[in-house]
Amino acid sequence: MKNIKLILSALLIMTGLSAHAQEQVVEAQSATKTTELALATNPKFVIGASEVSFTDRKNTTTFSASERIVLRIKTKEAPAPTTYTITATSANTTMGTVTGGGTYEEGKTVTLTATPKSGYRFVKWSDGTTANPYTFKATKNVTLTATFEKIPPTTYTITATSANTSMGTVTGGGTYEEGKTVTLTATPKSGYRFVKWSDGTTKNPYTFTATKNVTLTATFEAIQYTISATSADASMGTVSGGGTYKHGATVTLTATPKSGYKFVKWSDGTTKNPYTFTATKNVTLTANFMPLTDGVSVTTTDNGQQTITFDMQGRRQDSDARGLIIQQRKKVLKH
Secondary structure: OHHHHHHHHHHHHHHHHHOOOOOEEEEEEOOOOEEEEEHHHOOEEEEOOOEEEEEOOOOEEEEEOOOOOEEEEEEOOOOOOOEEEEEEEEOOOOOEEEEOOEEEEOOOEEEEEEEEOOOEEEEEEOOOOOOOOEEEEOOOOEEEEEEEEEOOOOEEEEEEEEOOOOOEEEEOOEEEEOOOEEEEEEEEOOOEEEEEEOOOOOOOOEEEEOOOOEEEEEEEEEOEEEEEEEEOOOOOEEEEOOEEEEOOOEEEEEEEEOOOEEEEEEOOOOOOOOEEEEOOOOEEEEEEEEEOOOOEEEEEOOOOOEEEEEOOOOOEOOOOOOOOOOOOOOOOOOO
C-alpha cells in the first residue's frame, strides 16, 4: 500500500505538469487488469483500505489494494476530431452569392453570409431563417440555400379626378414606378371647357415625372356664348335680350316695334317674338320691322281696267292712272 501511495504521489506531480497535453494518458496496470485515463480529463485516484479506484469522466476502474499496480504516462496519437460539412449555395447566382460553407470541427462556429448583387436583396435561407449573416454551431452536416429577389421599384399613386363629372372626365391616374412619366388628360364634355388643375397648372394634357404620391383635381366650366341681337332699322323698333350666356342657358330675345310699325321676322327666318332658345353657340340675329300700313293695289274701270300701285307711305308708283284721289295711309278698295 505504501508503494502505491508513493507511486501515485509521483504520478500526480507529473500529471500536474502534463495536464495540457491532450494526447497523454495514464496507464494503470496490475496482474489482472489494465486501464487508461486521459490526462486532459483530470482523472481522480482514490486509495481505500481494500481497493484503489481510477476515475476519469467516462470510466472508473477498481483494483485490489493488495495488487501490485504499475502506473505509466503514455503518449498516444490524439483521435481525429469529428467534422461536419456545411454546404451553402445561392438559389440564383445572377442575383447573389454565398460564403462561409466548408468543413468544420464539431462545436465550431459557422458563419454563412449571403451577398446580393446590385438591384437584388436577400430573402431567406432554405431552412426558413432570415438572419444574414447566419451563425450557428457545427453539430451535423448541413445544406443551406440562400434565396434572393429583385428589389421592387418604388411606386407612387397618382390620383386624378374631375371636380364635376357632368362637365368633364379625367384619365391617366394610377400607380407609377419612380421616375416614370405621368400624363393626365382632362376631357371636357360638350359645352364645357377645362380651366385648371388643383395645383394651379393649366396645361392639358399635364405631363410630369413620378417622384411622390400626387392628388390632382381638374376644374371645368361652361363655355360662354355671345348672342348678338339688333334691329334692322332702329327707327322702326328695338331688340333686347342679347348678351353673354353660358352653355345650356335659356336665351329670350324680344323685338319691340315702335308706334306705327310691327315686327316681321328674325334674320334666321323665325317669326316668334319673343324668340326663346338654348345657348349652344355664338348667334347673331337681326329683327325686321315694317309699317302697319300695307302697300295698296287699286283696280279701276276708268278707261278700261287699270292697276295703280301705292307704296307703304301712300305714294303713287305709276303715272297712267287717272281720276283717282288716294289719301295717304288710307286703304282704298276696288271702285
